[in-house]
Amino acid sequence: MNKVEGMPASAAPLQRIVLTGFMGSGKTTTGRLLAERLRWAFLDLDDEIACRTGFPVPEIFARFGESFFRREESLALAECLTGRQVVLALGGGAPEAEGNRALLRGTPHTAVLYLEGAFETLYARCLAQASAPHAVIRPVLADASSARHRFTQRTPLYAEIATATFDTEGHSPEVLAGRIHKALRFNIPAVKTP
Ligand code: S3P
Numbered sequence: 006m007n008k009v010e011g012m013p014a015s016a017a018p019l020q021r022i023v024l025t026g027f028m029g030s031g032k033t034t035t036g037r038l039l040a041e042r043l044r045w046a047f048l049d050l051d052d053e054i055a056c057r058t059g060f061p062v063p064e065i066f067a068r069f070g071e072s073f074f075r076r077e078e079s080l081a082l083a084e085c086l087t088g089r090q091v092v093l094a095l096g097g098g099a100p101e102a103e104g105n106r107a108l109l110r111g112t113p114h115t116a117v118l119y120l121e122g123a124f125e126t127l128y129a130r131c132l133a134q135a136s137a138p139h140a141v142i143r144p145v146l147a148d149a150s151s152a153r154h155r156f157t158q159r160t161p162l163y164a165e166i167a168t169a170t171f172d173t174e175g176h177s178p179e180v181l182a183g184r185i186h187k188a189l190r191f192n193i194p195a196v197k198t199p
Contacts, residue, residue: 019192020114021092021116022043022189023093023109024093025117025163026097026120026163026173027122027160028097028143029126029128030121030127030173031130031181032095035182037094039186043186046090048094050078050085050095053081053085054096057081062096062142062143066145067144071145078102079104098145098155100166101159106166118167118169118185119164119166119170120171120173120181121170122173126173131143
């Protein structure tokens with residue numbers, strides 16, 4: 006697997022850092038920690054969709070179906086990408102739509118970071134999160150074999166849009182946020198270190 010840990014120092018200064026990857030890759034936790042380090046805003050695409058629709062994600066799936074969720078996801082993505090100094094955690098399925106990938110590729114001053122892991126590791130993390138006190142419910146994980154199929158279909162799409170890829174296996178979100186911060190430090194205007 007190709008791991009790119011860093012970006013050319015000459016790249017244009019970043020205004021948006023987008024985290025992509027399958028469910029359970031730590032996009033939300035790592036993104037929040039990274040935003041804290043940078044003192045940037047943190048946005049989670051699922052939360053933005055919940056705000057737009059007035060329903061939490063599992064309820065959107067249950068009431069209106071996946072295609073409605075995907076339409077709202079594309080609209081929320083376009084809105085989030087207008088922000089500056091923003092770390093944005095995507096939902097695992099956001100890169101499936103070609104329009105979303107084109108938008109991510111075409112948005113200037115934006116790094117898309119792929120948080121990578123093996124299906125077994127990520128699936129096990131999701132199962133653990135589903136039975137944790139503040140359970141994270143993911144409707145698309147209801148069936149393990151279709152979840153694996155989605156993983157296989159999506160892996161090349163994550164790689165296609167990625168500016169850089171970070172291996173999440175055996176790394177805590179704290180460690181990952183630190184590695185990302187270090188890798189991007191030359192591309193972030195006026196980084197304010199605590
Ligand atoms: C989904 C991932 C979820 C959420 C929704 C669908 C997917 O986000 O958007 O349940 O299709 O992979 P996370 O990747 O943050 O769990």
